Amino acid sequence: MAAGAGDRRRHREARAGYLFVAPSLLGFIVFVLGPLIAVAYFSFTRYDVLTSPQFAGLANYRRLLTDARLHAVYLNTVLYVVAAVVLINGFALVLAVLLHQRMPHFLTLIFRSVYFFPSLVSLVYISLIWQALFQHDTGLVNYYLGQVGVGPQSWLNSTSLSRWTVVVVDVWRNLGLAMLIFVAALQDVPAELEEAAQIDGAGPITTFRKIIMPMISQAIFFNVTITVIGAFQIYESVIVLTNGGPGDSTRSVVMYLAERAFSDFQIGYASAIAMTLFVVILTATLIQFRLRRSWVHYE
Amino acid sequence: MSETTLTRTDRSMPTARLLRRRRRPPTATVVCVVLLALGTVGMLAPFAYMLVTALKSAQHAYDLPPDWYPKEFHWQNFTDAINGPLPLLRNLWNSAFIAAITTLGMLITAPMAGYAFAHLRFPGRNGLFVLLLAALMVPIQVTVIPLFLIMRNLHLINTPWSLILPQVTGAFGVFLMRQFFLSVPRELFEAAKVDGANEWTIYRAVALPLVKNGLSALGILTFLTSWNAYFAPSIFLNSQDSATLPLALVLMRGPFSTGQINVIMAATTFAVVPAFIVYLIAQRWIIAGLTSSAVKG
Numbered sequence: 001m002a003a004g005a006g007d008r009r010r011h012r013e014a015r016a017g018y019l020f021v022a023p024s025l026l027g028f029i030v031f032v033l034g035p036l037i038a039v040a041y042f043s044f045t046r047y048d049v050l051t052s053p054q055f056a057g058l059a060n061y062r063r064l065l066t067d068a069r070l071h072a073v074y075l076n077t078v079l080y081v082v083a084a085v086v087l088i089n090g091f092a093l094v095l096a097v098l099l100h101q102r103m104p105h106f107l108t109l110i111f112r113s114v115y116f117f118p119s120l121v122s123l124v125y126i127s128l129i130w131q132a133l134f135q136h137d138t139g140l141v142n143y144y145l146g147q148v149g150v151g152p153q154s155w156l157n158s159t160s161l162s163r164w165t166v167v168v169v170d171v172w173r174n175l176g177l178a179m180l181i182f183v184a185a186l187q188d189v190p191a192e193l194e195e196a197a198q199i200d201g202a203g204p205i206t207t208f209r210k211i212i213m214p215m216i217s218q219a220i221f222f223n224v225t226i227t228v229i230g231a232f233q234i235y236e237s238v239i240v241l242t243n244g245g246p247g248d249s250t251r252s253v254v255m256y257l258a259e260r261a262f263s264d265f266q267i268g269y270a271s272a273i274a275m276t277l278f279v280v281i282l283t284a285t286l287i288q289f290r291l292r293r294s295w296v297h298y299e
Numbered sequence: 300m301s302e303t304t305l306t307r308t309d310r311s312m313p314t315a316r317l318l319r320r321r322r323r324p325p326t327a328t329v330v331c332v333v334l335l336a337l338g339t340v341g342m343l344a345p346f347a348y349m350l351v352t353a354l355k356s357a358q359h360a361y362d363l364p365p366d367w368y369p370k371e372f373h374w375q376n377f378t379d380a381i382n383g384p385l386p387l388l389r390n391l392w393n394s395a396f397i398a399a400i401t402t403l404g405m406l407i408t409a410p411m412a413g414y415a416f417a418h419l420r421f422p423g424r425n426g427l428f429v430l431l432l433a434a435l436m437v438p439i440q441v442t443v444i445p446l447f448l449i450m451r452n453l454h455l456i457n458t459p460w461s462l463i464l465p466q467v468t469g470a471f472g473v474f475l476m477r478q479f480f481l482s483v484p485r486e487l488f489e490a491a492k493v494d495g496a497n498e499w500t501i502y503r504a505v506a507l508p509l510v511k512n513g514l515s516a517l518g519i520l521t522f523l524t525s526w527n528a529y530f531a532p533s534i535f536l537n538s539q540d541s542a543t544l545p546l547a548l549v550l551m552r553g554p555f556s557t558g559q560i561n562v563i564m565a566a567t568t569f570a571v572v573p574a575f576i577v578y579l580i581a582q583r584w585i586i587a588g589l590t591s592s593a594v595k596g
Contacts, residue, residue, distance in 0.1 A: 009492070010420070016498035017421030024412035024431065027468025032434045035442035035449070042444060049448075095338070101331040113582065114339045120585070121574050122527035124545040125567050128552060129345045132352070132560055138361040140348060172341075177589065184590035233440050236529040240549060254440045254530070261444050262534060271444055278441045285436050 036278070042271035049265050060272035070273065072248045073256040076163055077232060080252065083167040084174070084231035089223050092175045096182030097208075112183070116176035123173060127240035130169045131156065134241070159249040162242050166250050169237050174230065178223045185219035186212070221292045228284045232277065253277055349571070352564040353377070360561040376565035383551065385539055387566060390547035393536075397459045397543065398525040404467025405521045406514060413476025414506050418488055419498070428477075434470040439531055450535055461535040462543075466525060472517050478591055479513030480506065516588025519581045523574065544570050 043060055045053035064070060099111055118126060133140050134155035142152040155165045189212055197207045213220075235254045238244055244251035253273065261270035347367055352360060353376055354369040381387045415421070416428045439446070450461040487509070491501045507514070529545045536542050542550065548566055552558045578585065 013419050013498060014421035017415045017419035017424065020411040020415035020419065020498075020502070021427060021431075023408040024468045024470075024473050025427065027408065027465075028431055028434055028470070030449075031446065031465040031468070032437050032442060035445035036437055038445035038448075039442060095335070098331045098335050101328055103328050103332055107332060107335075111335045111339065113578070114342050116586075117575070117578055118342065120523055120527075120578055121571055122529065122545050124527075124529050124549060125570050126345070128548060128563060128567050129349050131552075132564070133345060133348060138363070140344075140363075140365050143363050143365065172345075176342075180586060181590055184586075229436075229438065233438050233530070235440070236533075236545070236549075239529075239533075240552070257440065258443070258530075258534065262447070267444055274441045274444060278437065281438065281441075282436050 039271045039274050039278075042267055043275045045268045045271075047267040047271075049267060053268070056268060060269045063269060064272055064276065069248055070253075070256060073251045073253050076248070076250060077234065077253045079163060080167060080170065080234050081228055081231040083164075084170055084227045085224055087167070087171045088175050088178050088227050089220070091171065092178035092223065093182055093220075095175065095179045096186055099179070099183055100186045112180070116180050118173045119177040119180075121173075123169075123236050124240060126173050127169055127237045130165075130172075131241050134165055156242050157246055159246050162246065163250045166234070166238055166241055169241065170231065170234065173237075174227070178227065181219050181223055182216065185216040189215045218292070221288055225285060225288050228288075229281055232281055232284075346571070349564050349567055352561055353568045354565075355561045357559055357561060360559070373561065376561050377569065379559075379562050380551075380566040380569065383562065385542075385547050385551055387544075387547060387551075387569070389540060390542050390544045391569075393459060393541060394526055394543040394545075397462050398522045400459070400463050401466045401525045402518050402522045404463070405469060405472050406518055408468045409472030409517060410476045410480075410507060410510065410514060411502070412473040413478075414480050414502055416473065416477045417480035418485060418506070431470050431473055435474070439465070443531065443534055446531075447534055455535075457536055457538050457541040459541070462525070462528070462531055465531075466521075469521075472521065475517055475520075475588060475591070476510065476513055479510040479516075483509045512584060512587060515581065515584035516591075519577065519585050520588050523577065523585075526574070 042053060044056060044058070046056040046059070047053035095115060099108060132138075134142075136142060136152055136154055136157070139155070141155065146152065153161060156162055193211055193215070194207055197211050202210065233254055234252045235258075238250050238252050238255055242250045244255055248256075254277070257270050257273045257277065260266045260273065264270075348365065351366050351369050354372050354374070355362075355366075355376075356371060356373045359371065412431075416424060446465060447456075450456050455461040455464070483506070488501050488505055491505050496504070527545070528543070529549075532543045532546050536546060539547070539550065548563070548570060551566060552563050
């Protein structure tokens with residue numbers, strides 16, 4: 001009798017469980033899993049939206065290998081990713097350590113807000129502002145460089161420099177979020193640990209490397225993962241700042257994909273590009289999961 | 300470890316740290332404050348430029364050396380922006396409508412799933428959760444082509460629903476809410492269960508009120524993500540009337556940056572100020588939401 005009641009309750013709980021996850025699961029199937037399967041299918045077809053998809057075997061993938069423009073935009077994007085990972089996390093870690101020091105509480109709050117706020121503003125607006133600042137003749141950046149004796153730079157219109165302009169804007173906007181996450185992780189490091197290390201004669205750098213770094217390694221991995229995934233998606237800042245130019249020198253993979261799909265209606269080829277993006281992001285995430293398992297210190 | 304979520308931002312000064320900090324030499328503090336203050340100049344200058352330029356007349360908009368405080372108050376820029384070639388108030392409404400409905404939907408779907416994954420037992424629970432988490436590795440840039448075709452077939456292109464539907468459910472929200480529910484002790488629900496309450500009642504009456512902070516964080520982050528989005532709107536919306544505010548501002552600037560900078564900066568101010576107000580009101584939950592998802596994998 002008691003077992004029967006328990007069974008019934010367990011049964012009811014399971015049914016509730018399925019009902020509770022149903023909306024999210026449905027959304028996942030219709031708007032993520034289904035489209036993912038569809039994009040994989042399209043990548044093996046020739047498809048221009050007007051006529052139905054024609055099976056094309058590996059033609060789109062062969063084209064990936066020979067498309068010099070794709071290689072160029074991938075190179076740009078890899079630069080964005082590497083620069084974002086190194087610069088965002090480097091600056092953010094320094095800021096977090098500075099912010100973690102003893103100072104009046106209102107200063108901590110003000111600094112945290114000032115550095116973090118841009119992360120909440122659309123990259124479109126941020127890029128509109130910076131585009132004005134980076135103008136060759138009227139921009140404030142060149143004006144102040146001139147004041148210290150540096151000649152005007154072609155921030156938005158140079159095949160070598162402009163991609164770094166994109167990086168600057170990306171780093172400026174996103175470092176506050178990474179900083180916030182590092183600050184939270186630093187707050188979780190027990191003060192006694194640091195003290196013990198200092199009593200044992202460890203200097204601040206050794207303490208940081210041997211005690212604090214391992215303790216915040218999980219936050220480091222999280223930040224690296226979100227900066228990698230975020231930088232692979234770079235789109236609107238390039239559209240606003242340079243529109244991909246000059247030439248293809250700042251164009252990102254996502255921009256190139258969108259142009260092939262929605263300007264040229266080469267749905268098949270664009271889908272193959274989307275698949276490469278998926279595989280790259282998947283690989284980057286899995287590598288980090290693997291590294292994380294061997295490096296991260298869990299409490 | 301999991302019970303720290305809700306209070307992380309509130310308990311910034313435990314006694315141990317206070318004691319330790321007092322022993323630090325004050326010169327280190329001064330150096331830190333000075334370095335951080337120098338950085339804030341770089342963080343604030345672009346916004347200051349935006350505000351000052353938004354108040355300039357056309358003939359002084361490009362004056363060098365630049366002013367860092369407004370010398371003229373050309374409020375007309377704001378009316379010019381609103382009455383310009385783009386229906387800016389309409390675009391503002393579109394952004395607000397999409398963000399509000401998306402947030403509402405997310406606040407219904409994500410906590411339900413988060414609760415089930417945290418506290419209900421059913422066969423396949425862990426497998427389903429991992430499957431859902433895998434969605435975090437599939438950005439919309441990868442699936443945009445089929446999504447566009449779906450929306451086209453449903454005749455939803457150029458409507459807010461093309462953006463709302465794919466965003467009312469989402470792995471991030473489920474993950475975040477699960478974290479918050481995990482920090483609530485199971486016994487609280489078990490007691491209600493023994494009293495014979497059904498699962499829905501327990502969820503509504505007992506569980507949800509316990510994660511108010513989580514709901515606030517989820518709501519604000521969902522709203523801001525939608526409010527700031529550019530990629531999907533740029534694909535699904537291609538008329539001036541259906542455009543959201545970020546799209547409208549890019550259109551306003553023009554493909555060759557021919558728009559007037561003072562009017563564009565007025566429109567940008569118009570778009571940035573809501574984010575600023577949201578931050579002032581809700582920074583506690585924004586920070587709690589973002590950091591709790593990071594520090595606990």
